[in-house]
Amino acid sequence: MIRDIFMPALSSTMTEGKIVSWVKSPGEKVSKGETVLVVESDKADMDVESFYDGYLAVILVAAGQEAPVGEAIAYIAETEAEIELAKAQGKTAAAAPSKPVETPEIAPPPVSIPVAAVKDNGRLVASPRAKKLAKELKVELKTLVGSGPHGRITAEDVEKATGKVSTVPAPVITPPQPVSVPVAAPKAPIPASAPVGRTVPLTTLQKAVAQNMSVSLQVPTFQVGYTITTDPLDQLYQQLKSKGVTMTALLAKAVANTLAKHPIVNASYSDAGIQYHGAINVAVAVAMPDGGLITPVLRSANQMDIYSLSRSWKDLVDRARSKQLQPEEYNSGTFTISNLGMFGVDRFTAILPPNQGAILAVGASRPQIVVHNNGLFGVQKQMTVNLTSDHRVIYGADAASFLQDLAKLIETEVQSLTM
Numbered sequence: 001m002i003r004d005i006f007m008p009a010l011s012s013t014m015t016e017g018k019i020v021s022w023v024k025s026p027g028e029k030v031s032k033g034e035t036v037l038v039v040e041s042d043k044a045d046m047d048v049e050s051f052y053d054g055y056l057a058v059i060l061v062a063a064g065q066e067a068p069v070g071e072a073i074a075y076i077a078e079t080e081a082e083i084e085l086a087k088a089q090g091k092t093a094a095a096a097p098s099k100p101v102e103t104p105e106i107a108p109p110p111v112s113i114p115v116a117a118v119k120d121n122g123r124l125v126a127s128p129r130a131k132k133l134a135k136e137l138k139v140e141l142k143t144l145v146g147s148g149p150h151g152r153i154t155a156e157d158v159e160k161a162t163g164k165v166s167t168v169p170a171p172v173i174t175p176p177q178p179v180s181v182p183v184a185a186p187k188a189p190i191p192a193s194a195p196v197g198r199t200v201p202l203t204t205l206q207k208a209v210a211q212n213m214s215v216s217l218q219v220p221t222f223q224v225g226y227t228i229t230t231d232p233l234d235q236l237y238q239q240l241k242s243k244g245v246t247m248t249a250l251l252a253k254a255v256a257n258t259l260a261k262h263p264i265v266n267a268s269y270s271d272a273g274i275q276y277h278g279a280i281n282v283a284v285a286v287a288m289p290d291g292g293l294i295t296p297v298l299r300s301a302n303q304m305d306i307y308s309l310s311r312s313w314k315d316l317v318d319r320a321r322s323k324q325l326q327p328e329e330y331n332s333g334t335f336t337i338s339n340l341g342m343f344g345v346d347r348f349t350a351i352l353p354p355n356q357g358a359i360l361a362v363g364a365s366r367p368q369i370v371v372h373n374n375g376l377f378g379v380q381k382q383m384t385v386n387l388t389s390d391h392r393v394i395y396g397a398d399a400a401s402f403l404q405d406l407a408k409l410i411e412t413e414v415q416s417l418t419m
Helices: 080-095 128-137 155-162 204-216 231-243 247-259 306-321 396-412 414-418
Strands: 002-006 016-022 035-040 045-049 054-059 066-068 072-077 221-229 268-270 273-275 282-284 335-339 358-362 366-371 377-390
Touching (some): 002 080, 035 072, 054 080, 128 155, 221 396, 231 377, 231 396, 231 414, 247 282, 247 306, 247 335, 247 396, 377 396, 396 414
Parallel strands (some): 282 335, 335 358
Antiparallel strands (some): 016 066, 035 045
């Protein structure tokens, strides 16, 4: 029997994928559950496993090429004797005129990234990082219940099983990411050599970003700005940065704790009504070295201590830039932070991501001359934040109340972030 290998749907927004490399060569034996190829989705490089034993007979789509989701990209022959038959079938397919391929409404079968904790054949399914972590921590994966898409076991599930998330890890020294004066701000990524005079095709990631932003512009949004005094936050950061705490983690924790008091700002619109999410998953925009951006997600950020949050953030960024994130680590956000303040930007407006109710644009923190209540002048560090909201879900009073409480936390209750 000859079976097709289809281009898998690695995320809910993916319409096509690019083949990074074929792990197996034509004629090689393939075992069930063995990695056959690596596919670049809209956000990450993913291993694609075989659901069948047999031989990789024909590769229809070579490495470096793209194919729509659901299109056959190779054939697997059950026996060596069927390899020649599969080759003939491949030549016929190559000679046939191509037909427009519509995005299927359901995920294609055969080879794809596993999406359920246990398949019909009884094989346990977990992310590669979860498997590695389970081995290190001596955790039996079969005893866990996955929290990923359709029950997929994630690294966070393994950590929770050992109580690792709730403990304070050993200090990890990480480069500071201050929201501070522009002198210490990092430079925005600039291409080494701009391809002047020619058109460069979009990468898979850039195509996904463009598609998502086009969809977002159809949503009725509005913006509300607020100026926050950051001296207490800066002082706390100086106290904790030697223990591995980052400014990004502090901001994410402050936002998450405030969202817990304002569930409407953590909600999103759906055709059935307003969807109130069961967890506060804070996504933070990160620029990719080769263009585009990705939003790693700090899941249940309000329930994590600041040290675990900082450690998780460093790990997410490292793996995001090496394109090793799992889908649930970048597409499960319920609220997004975009911090261009680290580049010295005073204020800006962020575009609302799909399937979220709000995004917070964070500007740089700068010394400002202020007038105190007693009429005296003084100097305080302040930053401007701008909340973009979906007006179908969030109203002006909701946004203003959220920003007011966020400012109160940062200005007078910032020590609560360490509790």
